[in-house]
Amino acid sequence: MTATDDFDDFYRDTSRRLARYAYGLTGDATEAQDLVQEAYARAWQRWRRLAGYENPEAWLRLVVSRLATDRWRQLGVRRSRLRNAPAPPPAPPPSENTVLLVKAMQTLPAIHRRALALHYLLDRSVSEIAAETGTSTGTVKSWLSRGRAGLAAALGPVPAKEESHDAR
Amino acid sequence: MPADLDELLTGLGRAADTIPLAGAEQARRRGRQRTHRQAAFSAALAVCLVAVGVGAVVSRPRHDADRTISPTPSSRVLTEVGSPVDTGGPASSVGQAVGDGKLFSAWTTPGGEMRLNAADLHTGAVLWTFTEQAAGAVTDVRALPDAVMVRVERSVAFYDPATGSPIRRFRVGDADELISYGKVMVRRWASNGEVVASDVRTGQPVWSDTANPAARLLADGDRLIQVTEAGKILVRDAAKGTLLRTITPAGPPGTQYVVAGGRLFTETIPCCDTAAYRVVSSDLTTGKSEVILSGGPAKFAGMDACGTNRICVLDAGPAGAGRVTAVDVVSHRQLWRKAAPDNASAISASGENVLVGGPGAETVLLLAADGSSAFRTPDTSVGWLGTDALLMMPATAAGSVMTFRIPDRQLTRLGDIPRRIGPCVNTADRLACPTDDSLRLWSLTG
Numbered sequence: 232m233t234a235t236d237d238f239d240d241f242y243r244d245t246s247r248r249l250a251r252y253a254y255g256l257t258g259d260a261t262e263a264q265d266l267v268q269e270a271y272a273r274a275w276q277r278w279r280r281l282a283g284y285e286n287p288e289a290w291l292r293l294v295v296s297r298l299a300t301d302r303w304r305q306l307g308v309r310r311s312r313l314r315n316a317p318a319p320p321p322a323p324p325p326s327e328n329t330v331l332l333v334k335a336m337q338t339l340p341a342i343h344r345r346a347l348a349l350h351y352l353l354d355r356s357v358s359e360i361a362a363e364t365g366t367s368t369g370t371v372k373s374w375l376s377r378g379r380a381g382l383a384a385a386l387g388p389v390p391a392k393e394e395s396h397d398a399r
Numbered sequence: 400m401p402a403d404l405d406e407l408l409t410g411l412g413r414a415a416d417t418i419p420l421a422g423a424e425q426a427r428r429r430g431r432q433r434t435h436r437q438a439a440f441s442a443a444l445a446v447c448l449v450a451v452g453v454g455a456v457v458s459r460p461r462h463d464a465d466r467t468i469s470p471t472p473s474s475r476v477l478t479e480v481g482s483p484v485d486t487g488g489p490a491s492s493v494g495q496a497v498g499d500g501k502l503f504s505a506w507t508t509p510g511g512e513m514r515l516n517a518a519d520l521h522t523g524a525v526l527w528t529f530t531e532q533a534a535g536a537v538t539d540v541r542a543l544p545d546a547v548m549v550r551v552e553r554s555v556a557f558y559d560p561a562t563g564s565p566i567r568r569f570r571v572g573d574a575d576e577l578i579s580y581g582k583v584m585v586r587r588w589a590s591n592g593e594v595v596a597s598d599v600r601t602g603q604p605v606w607s608d609t610a611n612p613a614a615r616l617l618a619d620g621d622r623l624i625q626v627t628e629a630g631k632i633l634v635r636d637a638a639k640g641t642l643l644r645t646i647t648p649a650g651p652p653g654t655q656y657v658v659a660g661g662r663l664f665t666e667t668i669p670c671c672d673t674a675a676y677r678v679v680s681s682d683l684t685t686g687k688s689e690v691i692l693s694g695g696p697a698k699f700a701g702m703d704a705c706g707t708n709r710i711c712v713l714d715a716g717p718a719g720a721g722r723v724t725a726v727d728v729v730s731h732r733q734l735w736r737k738a739a740p741d742n743a744s745a746i747s748a749s750g751e752n753v754l755v756g757g758p759g760a761e762t763v764l765l766l767a768a769d770g771s772s773a774f775r776t777p778d779t780s781v782g783w784l785g786t787d788a789l790l791m792m793p794a795t796a797a798g799s800v801m802t803f804r805i806p807d808r809q810l811t812r813l814g815d816i817p818r819r820i821g822p823c824v825n826t827a828d829r830l831a832c833p834t835d836d837s838l839r840l841w842s843l844t845g
Contacts, residue, residue, distance in 0.1 A: 235427065242423035247416060254415035268421050268429060275430030277552070280534050293573060329414045332407045340668065351408040352415065365574065365589045366628065367612075382404060 238278050242271055245288050248353055252292055255348025256299040258333035270294040289363055296345055335385035343378035350375055477800055477814025481523015483837035493821035493833040498542025502831050504838050505537045505549045513551055520829055523840045529563035543579050546599050567602050576616045580637040585623055587616045592628055596640060606640025619658045626652050634683050649688040650679045659704030666699045678712060680728050691731045700744050706751035713739055713746040723755055735770035750786040774803055785827050795819045
């Protein structure tokens with residue numbers, strides 16, 4: 232199998248999850264498209280090494296996290312796409328509920344959004360999130376709890392479920 | 400109104416699944432472009448702009464008439480120093496640093512080599528060159544007192560600044576922090592927050608702290624500031640590791656830090672991105688910590704020390720308009736508050752002068768010590784040239800290099816430089832830039 236085949240398989244297997252993650256962080260479909268492509272472009276640049284990583288998908292998420300929170304780079308990415316490549320087809324319009332949730336997520340600190348995206352959109356356990364973010368499980372539980380509370384507050388009278396975030 | 404938060408989150412995931420993606424082939428093409436010209440250009444742009452502090456990332460022609468103060472620029476010749484250094488093809492990454500009268504440049508060639516050289520900053524003469532195989536991009540170059548540090552992705556190496564001979568190398572994590580203090584390098588392991596100081600040349604551990612996982616490290620002269628995951632501030636003698644003080648800050652540390660005048664400033668946001676922020680000042684010697692500014696409903700964007708006992712804070716006010724507020728950190732008195740350019744997102748100060756701009760901002764604005772507008776420029780890359788002058792040039796496109804002397808408001812056109820593929824570095828009298836196929840050095844003083 233060539234490096235290209237290998238990379239394409241990796242893209243096929245992981246890009247949907249990365250799009251979920253990027254969308255969770257940014258709440259913007261176009262931006263998520265951009266971030267995903269930029270992350271994979273960077274992955275292809277160093278594919279020979281990255282392919283040997285224990286968890287190359289976590290590396291992609293790190294790139295997306297940095298791009299999403301770094302406004303300098305974020306703008307650079309957008310300009311780069313505009314110059315270099317045709318935009319992919321637009322995403323279908325989000326539902327009213329998604330719009331509400333996205334607006335609510337924008338009120339949260341970036342680290343809470345990241346934890347929520349990993350836990351609820353990628354189904355990562357608390358311990359997995361702790362490992363990926365280099366922090367303790369207690370901190371992750373706090374992020375998730377405060378993130379949900381922040382969402383509930385921003386959304387108004389939504390009966391958010393009480394949930395315990397046990398390390399899985 | 401939806402009935403359940405979990406349903407909403409599930410719906411968000413489903414919505415994400417409908418986002419069309421461009422595919423692997425286009426990602427590979429984009430990767431190749433990055434590796435070659437245009438994308439390397441974009442990556443370098445971000446680094447370049449961060450390096451200079453602020454710059455309006457607006458690709459448009461220069462119009463001197465846009466300047467609010469537009470004296471007729473006097474012209475001088477931008478004199479090249481020494482000969483261009485051939486990079487062996489378009490460099491895919493470049494880093495440069497200045498130290499002890501030398502310019503150290505590290506770059507990766509299209510063939511996968513990392514080359515490091517040292518040039519005399521005065522004459523431009525290349526003193527030595529070292530070449531080795533490298534996997535990845537140069538991401539950091541630092542001129543330390545006893546070594547040149549080059550980081551290529553996750554590999555950090557030290558070289559003898561006199562000869563270029565390798566001293567030692569080690570692996571780091573993507574998010575690890577490295578701060579150098581003379582002969583000692585302090586490292587924060589992002590994986591567990593452990594802080595370890597080691598001898599730069601030998602790698603021998605000097606001291607370590609495994610009991611207080613750190614979220615961030617900062618330097619203040621010979622002191623190391625550890626912001627712990629628990630929200631404490633530890634102040635240490637960086638060389639010996641001696642704990643000098645433990646501070647409980649008046650608010651949990653946020654994400655931006657400024658160390659100035661023996662104080663650590665950080666913003667703290669009580670609950671969420673849109674909540675009122677506060678700026679907390681912690682005296683690193685006495686341990687006194689207090690809130691010096693409450694931002695009301697404004698959104699915090701950045702801050703910098705703007706003179707003795709002064710901090711300038713950029714935020715977006717209640718109506719969304721940017722503003723800069725200068726605060727006396729001793730009396731907590733607001734000294735002045737001025738409007739920032741639309742969409743300003745970055746602030747940088749030198750002495751009591753303040754630059755405000757950033758990506759998306761139409762202009763970069765210079766505010767004087769009293770908050771008055773001293774200069775406004777559409778230039779794409781604006782940085783400090785000492786405390787009393789600005790250095791301006793296009794972000795990476797070919798174009799004119801200009802200086803603006805603040806005391807007498809003298810605008811000087813130095814000359815033209817070609818397109819650049821990475822960030823430039825400068826001293827008071829030298830400008831070094833990587834261009835398409837070479838490294839160039841110019842005199843800023845004629």
